[in-house]
Amino acid sequence: MAMDGKPREGRSLSRVQPKASDLTLHQLRIFWAVAHSETLTKAAKQLGLAQPSLSQQLGKLEANIGTLLFHRRSNEMELTEAGQFLLPKVEQVLRLISDLEDGLAQFSGGERLTLRIAGINSVLRVLVPPALRHMQEYYPGLDFDLQESSPAEILDMLYSRRVNVGLLATNSVAQASVGFVQVPLVEDPHVLVVPESLVLDGVTDPERELPPDQWTMLNRSIQFIFGSQQAQRVAEWYDKLLPQHHVVAKCRSFDTAIGLVGAGAGVCLAPGLTTVQQNLTATNLRLYRVQAPPRRIVALVPSQYRRTEPYKGLIETLQSVAARHAIPGLLETPPFLSIDAPSDL
Incomplete structure (x- = not known):
């Protein structure tokens, strides 16, 4: 006072x-x-x-x-x-x-509802198209806004409400996804992508069994760099499974890495979905399953959308599409790669 x-x-x-x-x-x-x-x-x-x-x-x-x-x-x-x-x-x-x-969008006088989706490239290319075709049959008044983005950008757009659904791998989001529901879609197996000329079927000791030029090709690694932890895990995989390898290129896109393999520059480790080329697997590649944990693909949605149409219908349709999908041309793991790899690739 x-x-x-x-x-x-x-x-x-x-x-x-x-x-x-x-x-x-x-x-x-x-x-x-x-x-x-x-x-x-x-x-x-x-x-x-x-x-x-x-x-x-x-x-x-x-x-x-x-x-x-x-x-x-x-x-x-x-x-x-x-x-x-x-x-x-x-x-x-x-x-x-x-x-x-x-x-209130249900009472908008016939105005079309836009469902906004952000996702990583492989999921948008492989899983989303058949899901959208199905959704169009049941929701003729629905249209879609699709944005290919990095995991960090997807989270940014979800937080700022610029998109309704995010499609990405769980190892990309960690604890940053607090406040959203993670709905599992598919477990995407890792594969070793090699040129068509490099045949690894049944190979137990590649240094002795492969011709010199193929042995050299096997040890040229093309690595995809996705954050320091991911890069470390990938390096550990190569050190354990291909201890004599040397890195010939580092990429920030699986598409680029796989393109280099197709051109005969080396081999790369990649998630299976990233190898699917518009409904076909590139004919100049061989894909070998490896002993590594799959990449877990999820739909990331605000909790209020999980049980609300049309978001609920979209997620269920994506799950159905993912359950039926198989990686074309996937070959069995060669014996020399049948070793447990570092976890959480």
Whole structure:
């Protein structure tokens, strides 16, 4: 209390009484995105906002609530105790709003509903087309927006609500997928992709049994680089199964790596789905199953979509398509590769 008897103006945000009417849905979505991002820069990218605008809206939200929601350390954001309390409440609000939007879409006066899907290349090429054909029969008023993206980009689009469904491998998402339901679609076996001229059927000791030129070809490895941990696991596989190999090329796309194999540059380890070329397996390749854990492909969806049509129908159709799919031309594991490989490739 001041000397004149009037209340002294508070210096702490925590003394301001929050007003629910001052809160906006836009601010809550910004808070949610920042809470699920490592930095303000990443959150701004997810939301398609300039970072100064995002910071301003976040500041307004904190002022309206009356307390700080984040500890700010350089560009890093860590939830305060108040922020930790608010986050699950905001998630409930956003889930309800999403349910409301989805429900009202049924009464949109004939306006077509767009189902937005982001996925990795191999899944979009192999599993999605037959699933979409089936969906069109049952939902003639439905159209699709398909985006080929990297796993990190898929998560960004899911968090920012730019897509409804993400299709990717579980080893790509780790704990970053908190808040989404992972629906298993298919276990995609790893294969050793070799040129057609390199015949490994029944080979027990390749150094003795293969001609010199084929032995040399077998030891030219073309490796796909996907993050430091993935690169380390792939290197361990080659060191254990092909200890005399040397790396002739590193790629950031399975398509590029498989193309190099087809040209006779070497061999590569790849998930089976990535070898399927528009309904056909390239005729200049041989595909050998290897003793390695399969790549687990999932549909990643917000929990409110899991039991809501047409998302539920799409996921069930993808599961059905995946259950019937087989990698064309897949050959049995050569004896010299029948050794347990490093886990979680």
